[in-house]
């Protein structure tokens with residue numbers, strides 16, 4: 001039986017494929033170090049689990065409002081106000097099944113078939129597929145290598161009457177770049193001039209290193225908020241990837257439209273997970289500090305080790321938990337590089353091509369320092385063997 005044209009144009013998620021390959025090797029008894037993970041290796045804090053347990057015992061196990069429970073919307077609004085200084089009413093918030101669903105629903109709510117969505121590249125793997133599933137066309141605009149800053153001129157050239165939205169991700173997966181307030185302000189002017197939507201994915205906002213600080217396009221001038229959707233989640237910040245709770249804040253009309261879509265797709269996000277997320281946002285925040293400290297230590301260590309490896313060209317990540325070095329001088333075929341490294345040394349990375357950046361590899365440091373040290377030793381061996 002035939003499947004739709006749409007689904008035939010949608011490849012499986014490359015990062016999930018790598019995970020499957022690593023798991024198969026581990027099950028076969030191989031000692032694999034995986035730098036493929038897109039999630040913190042920490043457990044969800046106990047206070048959050050207890051809140052979810054209580055929700056179940058209290059019988060909070062029925063459908064909720066399609067866009068989520070009001071106290072959670074309020075907690076998300078408070079979190080945005082604390083971090084960005086922007087005020088939202090609860091009617092301007094939607095709770096979804098992870099940032100992923102919020103992003104996909106937003107694109108569906110903004111775009112007509114044939115509209116264009118600008119995606120700065122390298123990009124997180126799901127943006128182009130979300131655009132395609134909404135009937136829109138992803139238009140890639142290269143970020144400026146090697147830093148991967150916004151290229152405002154190139155972005156302006158890409159905007160045309162069919163452009164509906166731009167997706168911004170800072171701190172970035174995969175590059176670890178954090179966009180400066182100045183470049184976001186320049187981008188905001190473009191977005192206003194051309195009256196397009198800005199969809200800003202800020203799931204790594206809590207994880208910035210050194211002198212860097214997180215900025216949102218939504219806050220760079222008083223006008224831009226009206227045409228911006230801020231997307232965030234509890235997934236990474238509270239180590240709750242499996243709970244599937246994210247949120248979006250934006251103009252009431254957009255949120256209302258997204259709520260109608262979500263109501264038909266999933267009814268509502270999981271009631272128990274919403275109570276867990278409520279505790280995450282309102283409860284004790286010390287687990288976040290502990291996690292940020294651990295990530296900072298790992299980031300400094302991995303940058304030092306990779307910096308000594310011949311042929312590896314590296315920009316230090318400013319945020320998130322990924323390093324994105326250029327390996328093209330060693331091996332232009334990044335898929336081949338990752339495959340050989342996995343087969344010869346049992347180390348899993350994600351090829352940059354998966355993010356629209358051939359010649360690069362993404363190394364996640366969401367794993368223990370011991371694993372990182374062992375993985376770096378093996379990578380050194382691998383590079384030595386190649387040279388020799």
Ligand SMILES: Cc1ncc(COP(=O)(O)O)c(C=O)c1O
Pocket residue numbers: 038097098099100101124169172173201203233234235236241244245246
């Ligand atoms: C940039 C980015 N946005 C969104 C997500 C998805 O977040 P969630 O698990 O809340 O759907 C991820 C997860 O890898 C991500 O890296």
